[in-house]
Amino acid sequence: MDEPLVRFPGGIVAPQQWLDLLMPKLPNVPQDMIKHEVLSVLRDFCIVGGAWRDWLRPVEIDGMAYEYGLPTGNPHAETVAVLRMTRQADAWPMDPVPPEIASPPELIKIGGRPMCYWQTQPDRFYVAPIPAIGEGPYFVLPYVSMAPLDLCGIPNWFLSQYQLAIVDGVLASLLRTAGPNYRPADADRHRAMYVAARNRSRTRAVAGYTRSTTILQAPYFARGSQR
Amino acid sequence: MRVQDIIDQARHFLQDRDPDPEYRYSDASLISLINLCMLELKRVRPDHFIGAFGVPAPQYSLPASEVQVPETALPAVIKYVVGMAELRDDEYTTDGRASALLQAFMVDLGVR
Numbered sequence: 001m002d003e004p005l006v007r008f009p010g011g012i013v014a015p016q017q018w019l020d021l022l023m024p025k026l027p028n029v030p031q032d033m034i035k036h037e038v039l040s041v042l043r044d045f046c047i048v049g050g051a052w053r054d055w056l057r058p059v060e061i062d063g064m065a066y067e068y069g070l071p072t073g074n075p076h077a078e079t080v081a082v083l084r085m086t087r088q089a090d091a092w093p094m095d096p097v098p099p100e101i102a103s104p105p106e107l108i109k110i111g112g113r114p115m116c117y118w119q120t121q122p123d124r125f126y127v128a129p130i131p132a133i134g135e136g137p138y139f140v141l142p143y144v145s146m147a148p149l150d151l152c153g154i155p156n157w158f159l160s161q162y163q164l165a166i167v168d169g170v171l172a173s174l175l176r177t178a179g180p181n182y183r184p185a186d187a188d189r190h191r192a193m194y195v196a197a198r199n200r201s202r203t204r205a206v207a208g209y210t211r212s213t214t215i216l217q218a219p220y221f222a223r224g225s226q227r
Numbered sequence: 228m229r230v231q232d233i234i235d236q237a238r239h240f241l242q243d244r245d246p247d248p249e250y251r252y253s254d255a256s257l258i259s260l261i262n263l264c265m266l267e268l269k270r271v272r273p274d275h276f277i278g279a280f281g282v283p284a285p286q287y288s289l290p291a292s293e294v295q296v297p298e299t300a301l302p303a304v305i306k307y308v309v310g311m312a313e314l315r316d317d318e319y320t321t322d323g324r325a326s327a328l329l330q331a332f333m334v335d336l337g338v339r
Contacts (some may be wrong), residue, residue: 028337029274030299032277032278032297033274177274179272179274179338
């Protein structure tokens with residue numbers, strides 16, 4: 001059997017940058033193993049931490065269809081979840097609805113502008129109400145979180161911002177793998193730093209970069225003698 | 228690196244560089260040791276075969292074939308081939324060299 005092995009049919013490509021950061025810290029670990037782990041950690045960081053977010057192209061909501069696909073327009077990424085949905089014409093933020101209460105037929109009515117949306121799987125969404133035939137069309141703008149399918153499509157800003165967190169995640173995993181680099185105490189330390197970075201990313205995904213910390217303040221009339 | 232390169236390296240350490248009238252260790256016997264090494268490598272360091280677990284470990288029959296393990300593992304492969312060849316019972320071998328080389332194979336791979 002002299003045929004060459006096909007190791008990554010999906011076309012995994014690791015930028016030199018990742019290997020430069022990781023290989024000196026992981027002697028005796030093959031490059032392919034590191035590439036594989038980098039992709040796994042990147043996907044986890046994006047799926048759980050919502051680190052890669054973007055607006056997609058407008059989706060046309062036409063008559064008599066509840067279900068629509070979410071094309072990322074990026075062959076190296078897939079959608080994970082819709083974070084926000086906005087009607088394009090009037091910039092109206094549509095309401096997210098949990099799928100379990102979106103089922104009653106009275107919510108799925110026909111006629112009028114789309115008001116709410118829900119998802120049952122990552123690459124599709126439903127809207128309600130849907131326009132009647134001859135009405136519209138309406139366009140909605142999905143704001144989604146995405147996850148990479150390989151290492152070639154990662155944007156530069158992502159690398160500059162989350163590089164060290166991803167390195168921590170890779171080290172946390174590979175230092176727990178049986179073999180010459182098995183160092184569980186170091187792995188735990190890297191894991192803690194990775195999870196903290198992922199949580200920070202999750203907070204940004206939910207609150208955005210520009211929103212200030214929530215500060216509760218009593219209304220003016222309720223402050224009593226301190227006026 | 229090709230199978231032939233490993234054979235050449237192994238013959239250097241085995242002091243078996245004179246093909247006249249014939250090599251003491253034939254190509255076929257050294258290739259069979261390389262094939263054995265691939266199985267041993269997959270057992271002790273499966274991470275060297277990541278992405279190819281769905282197929283059997285590579286087994287070679289031609290000297291021109293490309294050896295499909297990470298280049299950092301190739302020195303260990305050569306040590307294994309020489310060590311196993313030294314295990315053969317003939318007047319030129321020494322048991323001490325064989326066991327030292329086979330131990331060095333494991334140390335190189337970080338197993339012991």
